[in-house]
Amino acid sequence: MKALLMWVGALIGVAGILLLAAMIFNVMPSSTVRLVEGYMPMQMLFELTCFVAGFAGLSYVMSAMGLYAVDPVSATYVLGSPLIDEARIQLAGGRELLISAKRRSPKDAYVQSVSLNGTPLNRLWVRHAELASGAHLEFTMGSEPNMTLGHDPASLPTSDTAKPV
Numbered sequence: 782m783k784a785l786l787m788w789v790g791a792l793i794g795v796a797g798i799l800l801l802a803a804m805i806f807n808v809m810p811s812s813t814v815r816l817v818e819g820y821m822p823m824q825m826l827f828e829l830t831c832f833v834a835g836f837a838g839l840s841y842v843m844s845a846m847g848l849y850a851v852d853p854v855s856a857t858y859v860l861g862s863p864l865i866d867e868a869r870i871q872l873a874g875g876r877e878l879l880i881s882a883k884r885r886s887p888k889d890a891y892v893q894s895v896s897l898n899g900t901p902l903n904r905l906w907v908r909h910a911e912l913a914s915g916a917h918l919e920f921t922m923g924s925e926p927n928m929t930l931g932h933d934p935a936s937l938p939t940s941d942t943a944k945p946v
Contacts, residue, residue, distance in 0.1 A: 846880045847892075847920055848907075856909035857938050862890050863920055876915030882922050889922035892930060896921075905931035906938040 843849060847863030863882045870878040895902045896919045897911060912918065931937075 847882070847918075848880075851938070855939070858907050858909065858912070859938065860892065860895055860905045860907065860920075862892055862922070872913065872915055878912050878915060879917045880920075881917070882920040884922045886924065889924050891923050891926045892920055893923040893927045894921045894930065895919070903930075903933070904936040904938075 840849075843858075844861065845864040846868050847861050848858040849861055851857065851859050863880065865880070866882050866884065868878075868880045870880075872878055892905070895905070896917075897907060898916055907918065
């Protein structure tokens with residue numbers, strides 16, 4: 782049974798990595814949203830089933846808030862489509878991280894714009910330090926993809942390994 786769970790986990794993990802790569806590297810950013818919506822329940826089911834090292838569900842919760850820690854060393858979160866409308870996280874020192882998604886309809890799955898503390902972002906990533914001191918990250922969602930947001934190479938997260946295209 783343990784071997785079967787390991788194989789299922791590996792398959793789900795590979796699917797997640799491929800979907801994430803499609804989102805990050807703009808392979809098909811506008812069509813990836815629907816694929817991720819189908820993948821996330823599988824991820825949550827597997828994590829709850831295995832309960833590996835006490836982190837069960839953590840990546841699902843982060844993804845549901847629209848955050849994905851691609852590289853923990855760089856302390857950078859890639860922004861995706863949040864599934865929740867609002868999340869409040871109490872931080873040390875009485876600070877608060879508020880993540881909200883404005884939608885007109887439950888079918889609004891595409892990020893139209895993002896603002897951090899009221900300032901519009903032209904990028905689809907944030908640094909941990911920008912959130913850890915307390916912040917308001919606000920997503921505006923729509924039913925059609927924004928084909929300009931995050932497509933400018935200058936708006937991509939920094940990388941020590943990626944070569945310019």
